[in-house]
Amino acid sequence: MLHLHKVSLVPFMLCTLLWQLTSAPASAATLSLTLTDQNKTAVEDAVIYVTTVNGKHVAPMPQTAIVDQIGEMFVPHVRAVTLGSRVSFPNSDPIRHMVYSFSGAKNFELPLYSGAPPAPVLFDKAGLVTLGCNIHDHMVGYILVLDTPYYAEVHEGKATITNLPAGQLAVEIWHPLLTQEQALQLTITVSADQNATLSQQLELRPERKVRRAPHRGATHY
Amino acid sequence: MLTDSRPSNLSTQTTTRSVLLMWLAPLLICASPFASAQWLAGASAETLFNDNVTRSPYPDHALSDKSLDVSLWRGYHLQLAEYTALLMQGSLSHQQFDHFSALSNTRLSGSAELSHKFGLGANTPVLAFTAVIERSLFNDTHRDQSLYRTSVSLRQRIQEQWQLAITATHEHTNGDYGQNIPLVPPAPPLPTNVWDLGAWQLAVNAEWDIGPASWLSATVSWRNGDIVASTPPYPKILDASSAIAFDPVFGAGVVAYRMAATTRSITLDWNHAVGDSSTLYVGGERQWTRGEYGLEYPVHIIRAGFLHNF
Ligand SMILES: [Cu+2]
Numbered sequence: 237m238l239h240l241h242k243v244s245l246v247p248f249m250l251c252t253l254l255w256q257l258t259s260a261p262a263s264a265a266t267l268s269l270t271l272t273d274q275n276k277t278a279v280e281d282a283v284i285y286v287t288t289v290n291g292k293h294v295a296p297m298p299q300t301a302i303v304d305q306i307g308e309m310f311v312p313h314v315r316a317v318t319l320g321s322r323v324s325f326p327n328s329d330p331i332r333h334m335v336y337s338f339s340g341a342k343n344f345e346l347p348l349y350s351g352a353p354p355a356p357v358l359f360d361k362a363g364l365v366t367l368g369c370n371i372h373d374h375m376v377g378y379i380l381v382l383d384t385p386y387y388a389e390v391h392e393g394k395a396t397i398t399n400l401p402a403g404q405l406a407v408e409i410w411h412p413l414l415t416q417e418q419a420l421q422l423t424i425t426v427s428a429d430q431n432a433t434l435s436q437q438l439e440l441r442p443e444r445k446v447r448r449a450p451h452r453g454a455t456h457y
Numbered sequence: 458m459l460t461d462s463r464p465s466n467l468s469t470q471t472t473t474r475s476v477l478l479m480w481l482a483p484l485l486i487c488a489s490p491f492a493s494a495q496w497l498a499g500a501s502a503e504t505l506f507n508d509n510v511t512r513s514p515y516p517d518h519a520l521s522d523k524s525l526d527v528s529l530w531r532g533y534h535l536q537l538a539e540y541t542a543l544l545m546q547g548s549l550s551h552q553q554f555d556h557f558s559a560l561s562n563t564r565l566s567g568s569a570e571l572s573h574k575f576g577l578g579a580n581t582p583v584l585a586f587t588a589v590i591e592r593s594l595f596n597d598t599h600r601d602q603s604l605y606r607t608s609v610s611l612r613q614r615i616q617e618q619w620q621l622a623i624t625a626t627h628e629h630t631n632g633d634y635g636q637n638i639p640l641v642p643p644a645p646p647l648p649t650n651v652w653d654l655g656a657w658q659l660a661v662n663a664e665w666d667i668g669p670a671s672w673l674s675a676t677v678s679w680r681n682g683d684i685v686a687s688t689p690p691y692p693k694i695l696d697a698s699s700a701i702a703f704d705p706v707f708g709a710g711v712v713a714y715r716m717a718a719t720t721r722s723i724t725l726d727w728n729h730a731v732g733d734s735s736t737l738y739v740g741g742e743r744q745w746t747r748g749e750y751g752l753e754y755p756v757h758i759i760r761a762g763f764l765h766n767f
Contacts, residue, residue: 274591331494332536333493334539336577336578338577338578345577347539348538348539350534368577368578368579370539370540370574370577370581371536371542373579373614374688413695441669441672442668442669443669444669444670446665457654457656457680457682457683457684457685457720
């Protein structure tokens, strides 16, 4: 029984290997980013992505992704997904949340829920989607819908994009607190098998603190 | 001889209590297991300077004092429906005066706020109805009182940087006054229930962000209703008062009297978020009260405090 099982897996493994060999560039490059802000602090919640390779657009494959809700925060604060991806929004808090977005790239509203989310949400338009919770106005999160397969989320100032084709890459770096309107744009040339490194600094606005309404006693007249 | 009389506004109190019950009963029933509930808690400390604790219209009799107010509160937030929430809070507070320790008081308060948001988004207006019951016990037991307050408030974040709130409030204070000492003739025969007060107030509050962790809060209010002041019993005051009693807290011969008046006030506070759940604030308040016979009652308050949500 076990033996038969092993035999039956061989063609599948061969097919998988063949697919990986053909789908990945023959000599893939890697781009490693080190990202700090103006205070030399490692940046969290940025996204680096390649918009074109040698001036050409490369279509991505849709994925599934998760944006959780923990401690009245969207986790992660910034999620990058490819065009056509579906994102589910579980709620790990003991209270209910009501996720919505008014963004042009996706306008949606999930009814008040706790625990398992309703059906995943399809993101079929590239662009920035700002998330909110209608119960907790201080909850803000972002989904960056990318029309490229080449991207990475930046954590603790580090990100790596693998399986890059050789050539001239148009690269953008985005963060929700960027002082400039547009993402930072760069052009990088990578050769086959190269482990390219990139160090960048972003000008970021200070983050707004969560505000709690003062609770003050009555004035006696 | 002046006599101690029962308040003439018993029916108002009954109405206020009935209104509170009418609100609370269906809301508690609505708090079904399907609702989303959350416990909240916080503490605060405030130091305050008041340049006219007597609320005297005569600068010679205006007495100032400092106080420290500490408060602990516990809240229960229920999301009743997509756009409707109920917040119930209870708090225990103590205010300790530096010089006039007779004014030091302990307060137990309960409140319920039913709020409704008119749709999705952080900039959507919210309408809230609030009912507060507060019991205050003073070192000077003449001042022991219960306060009933109901208010309706409309608040809206206008832009990311600022928000506005308009609140209309009715409040009624019911003083215990059982031991109040009446004046004797030739003083006019007035009741001694000086701490039975009723008033309407309209307040407009704006909060404006001045930095990533700092914001200004400004409130302008108009109040029409009773005030209490303590001064020697001048003829003008005897004429204008609707209740009067001796007030030994501020010296022999001083009386506390109730009078109908209008009060305008401006409050300005600078707030600073410390971490994710604390706020430090410094601010001031100016009250202009105008009573009958052109009597003016200026009050200035300076305060600083710290609020923490657990
Ligand atoms: Cu929420």
